[in-house]
Amino acid sequence: MGKFIRLKKGFTINLKGKAAPKVVETDQPETFVIKPTDFYGLYMPKPMVEVGDTVKAGSPLFHDKKHDTILFTAPVSGEVVEIKRGEKRKLLEIKILADKKVEFESFKKHSVSDINNLAAPEIKDQLLKAGVWPTLVQRPFGVIADPAATPKAIHISAFDTHPLAPDYSVLFKGQDQYFQVGVDILKKLTSGTVHVNTHATSEISTVFSQAKGVELNKFSGPHPAGCVGVQIHHIDPINKGDVVWTISPLGVIQIGKLFLNGVYDTSRLLAVTGSEVKNPQYYKTYTGASVKKFIEGNLNQEHVRVISGNPLTGTSIGKDGHVGFFDHHLSVLPEGDYYEFLGWITPSAKKISFHRALGLLSFLSPNKERVADTNTHGEPRAFVQTGVFEQVTPMDVLPTHLLKSILAEDIDEMEALGIYEVIEEDLALCEFVDVSKHKVQEILREGLELVQNS
Amino acid sequence: MKFLRNQLDKVKHSFEKGGKLEKYYYAYEALDTFMFAPNTTNDVKGSQIRDAVDLKRLMMTVIIAMVPCLLFGIYNVGHQHFLAIGQTSATLGEKIGIGLWQVLPIVVVSYGVGLGIEFVFSILRKHPVNEGFLVTGMLIPLVMPPDIPLWQVGVATAFAVIIGKEAFGGTGMNVVNVALTARAFLYFAYPTDISGGVWTYLGDAQAIAGYSGATPLAIAGDAVSTGENVVASLNTFGTGWNEGVFTLQNLFIGLRPGSVGETSTLMCLIGALILIITGTGSWKIIVSVFGGAYAMGLLLNLVGSNAYTQMPAHYHLIIGGLAFGAVFMATDPVTAAQTETGKWVYGFLIGLFTVLIRVFNPAYPEGIMLAILLMNVFAPLIDYFVVSANKKRRLQRATV
Structure with missing residues (x-):
């Protein structure tokens, strides 16, 4: 029986331009x-x-x-x-x-009953050769999984709470069989359980709800409830020495296709979203696609930033860039390189803010979809305000102290404060809400690398 | 606005690296970012969008929260002045006039000296001018007696900013509250100018017959030796020239002598409400300071050995500067405890020590200043224990 975990802390950033459930x-x-x-x-x-x-x-x-x-x-x-x-x-x-038509390298095909007889070394070999292995991410540190390791559990987050996030029930519609096979394969790679973590309050796609042999957990609450790191923390936290793997449902489906069809099939739906997109919707494509086709003639204005991934953790790739390996989401936002006269004091209900400081009125209508641009809205300053990071981090982790220990390069302290439990996306909201505009994700990665290389 | 932007852009290059005025860059930056929110965008990797809040706005919110105290203070300085010289016919305008005449110069000196030093340090130490002083510069006047010599305000501000803050590395790094450092400096360096009958501005006029400059804290302190009931003494104080000045109700409203901005518990509570609603000040600290003081007051009532300890506990919340300290000084995020659990402990101990110092230390009639400074120093220790507990939970989980 899975767990039901209610999270209270966090902040869902409600942006304009979510993808309509239409596949093109x-x-x-x-x-x-x-x-x-x-x-x-x-x-x-x-x-x-x-x-x-x-x-x-x-x-x-x-x-x-x-x-x-x-x-x-x-x-x-x-x-x-x-x-x-x-x-x-x-x-x-x-x-x-x-090519106009994709040709596939052929790998060994298995029938559903064969799959039950496969052993871990055989599975790993096929995953490694076909190029599906990199979809497995290892915690701590969020690195590519080590083929020699046996994780204590494998976690799959079956929903996304990031701003403009695609709807997984559209994204993975009809992939039930592949997902099930993928899960069956994954079960052979861990000594523990495969966890599928779903959203408690929205309708769960049958891809996940009908999956057998997994522990189906439910989460409720604002972002970052959908972040797998937060989920692991509440289900079965990572301690020093533990190895846990995470994988997106897309990766699981690719595993299923590899073993059932014998091909590395990277076809996926790409959600093209954002306030500057004329028709935010889903497009059928493959991993690493050039974004040109999806945004040309589909923009409201030209002065935009094209982001592979979501606006909180994504990467700016430019209008002729290519989507990242893990991303099935493109966000197009207005570029924010403008000056604003007395911008630090003028009242506004348009700008999104977690805070309610003087003149920031967005808290009055939290359900309204807003447009966010890429302006920093202020300049870097020393740490002053306290208690804010804690309000958006639904984990028993003290983000401020963790970040300070990283800045001090104190590895023992980082360990003690739980650096093994987090990667960038888990603390991305801290970067968003930070009054002093620190680069939280960049600092955290520096810390992770310090610990990893120590 | 375009004109202004163009002018700023025109001179910008000479402040940038390699420019003639390179070393004054942060002075320029302070002005530029004050006029215009900067045009910087987020990095290629990481959060592509940012919250609309920044430190300037946060600090401005705190200043707005202090405005009720300031306005009330200005009126009250004039009001007390005319009561003390026995001129009951003074109009509202005259009272405000006197108040402005006394208070505004203090504000100007505090900001002038403090910001001047901030700019100099930002140039010397090459760090941006942090907005923290915008709040400090307003806090200092509010905790000054109305007829404090201006040079003392200047010296105290300079001392507080240089020794209390810049010596530790500037905003965000200081250990003790800067505004309270200014106040403490005066308290110990020029004790005669910040105690006794200084709480009412008399000017050149003569005080009315029967006038006394005693404060509620002093009256309560005297009760230890005289054994008189504190509440009764307070209620009868001011007969003949300022009837009912220390009644429960008036102590709450705050039309009484005292520092410029600290007399009115009501105005402090309005400020607290602004801080709490906007999320700028920690409600945990504010509530726990009041809670700590009240709890200590009740405890003293129980073990009561003299007239002061027997004073009803709620009086502790409205006499002296407890409310002002709780709302505006204890909540300073830099010097307070930084963990959420720590904030409860930190605030509670401030309240507790305030009452303890008031009642048992005859040398310091007001305890809030010293209690906050003391807890500022101990805040890292409180955090240490809270953080250790967090680490311990993680460690225990690993071994289970």
Whole structure:
């Protein structure tokens, strides 16, 4: 029997431009990109292809020097047209010019009954070769899962509470069978339970509610209730020495497809959202798609920021960028590079605020959808206000003290204060609400890397 | 506005790195960000949107919360002045006039000296001008006696900002409350100017016959030796020139001598309401300071050995500066406990120590200032225990 956990702390940012539950099929984008920078825990990615090579979906593109069993493979078939490197020849992205019709590398197919007889080494081998492995994220640190590890549990968050988040019941509609197979596979990789964490107050897709062999937990409350780190904290917290894996439902479905159909099928729905999008809706595409096709002629104005992911934890990729590996969500927001006369005191009900300080009136109508731009709304200052981070962190973690211990580079203190339990998305709201405009997520990652490399 | 923006943009480059006036950059930044919210956008990675709040707005909210105390204080300074010189026919305008005449220069000196030092330090130490002093600069006048010599206000402000804050690294780093440091400095450096009959501005006029500058705290303190009932003494005080000045009701409303802004419990509560509704001040601290003082008052009632200990506990909440301290001084987030559990303990102990100092220490008739300064110093220790408890819970979970 799963747990039912009611969370009170947090803040749901209600933005304009959520995707309508409409799936559109258009011409596929021309290019697809895999970015090693989307993954944490890589030491030195090495390309395994050259410009001009042709690849199928599932052909290896690169691997990491330190973890050479984990292959990162092509999401679609086509020709490698660019290998982009940055400073010190760091591998930044590998670009594929896609074929009109995707051809798949073939992997071993299994029938449902076969799957029950598969052993962990066999499963791992296939996941690693096909390129599905990187969908498994390991806590602590939020890095790519270690193939040699056996996690104490695997957690799947089956809802998203981020601003403009896509609706999972649209996103994964009809994938029940693949999800079930994916879960069956995952069960063989952990010594403990596979947890599927659902939202208590909204209708749960049958993909999740009918899943067998999992512990179905329910969560209620504002964002970050949908963040898997918060869920783990309440179900089965991570202690020092523990290893826990997390995976998105999309990853589970990809595992299912790999074992049932024998292909690395990265097809997915992409929610194109945001106040500046004319028709916010879902598009059918593949991992790493160029965003051009989805936003060209679909914008209300041109001075925008295109974000792969949600506005809280996403990455700005530009109008000709490509969606990140883990993202099935694109947010387009107005760019905020304007001055505002006496902007620090003028009253406004339009600007979103968790606070109720003088003139910030958004708390009066919390259910109204608002437009947020990318302006910082103020300048960096010393830590002054206290108690705010705690109000948006529904965990028994003291964010302010944790962040200060990171700034002091005190590894023992970070450990004691629970750095193993959090990654960026869990504390992203702290960055949003911070009066003194600290880069909370960046600081946290520095701390995680310090602990990891110590 | 465009003109102003253009002017700022025109001079901006000479303040930036490599410019002629590079070292004055933060002085320029302070002015620029005061006039215009900056055009900076969020980084490529991380939160792409930010809350509309910033430190300036937060501090402005606190200042607004102090306005009732300030306005009431200005009126009250004039009101007390005319009562003390026996001129009962003074009009509202005359009272406000006297009040402004006395209070405004204090405000100007406090802001002038404090902000001047802030700018100098921001240039020398290369840190932005933090908005914290906007609040401190208003708090200082409100805890000054109305006829304090202006040079003392200047010296005290300078001492508080330099020794109390900048020596520790500026806003956000200070250990003790800056405004209270100013007040404590005066209290110990110029005791004659901040005790006795200074709480009413007399000017050149003669006080009326029968006038006494005693405060409720002094009267309560005297009761220890005389053994008279404190409430009875308070109720009869002021007969002939300021009837009923220390009755329960008037103590609450605050038309009585005292520091400029601290006399009215009612105005402090209005300020508290603004702080709590806007979420700028911690309601936990405010409530627990009152709670601590009341609890200590009740305890003293029980063990009561003299007339002061037998004073009803609720009197402690309205005499002296407890309300003002609880609402505006104890809630300073930088110097208070920073953990939520810690805030309860911190506030409660402030209330408790205030009453303890008042009743048992004849050298310091008012305890709130010292109680807050003391707890400012102990706040990190309280947090230490709360944080340790958090760590312990995590550790226990691991071994279970």
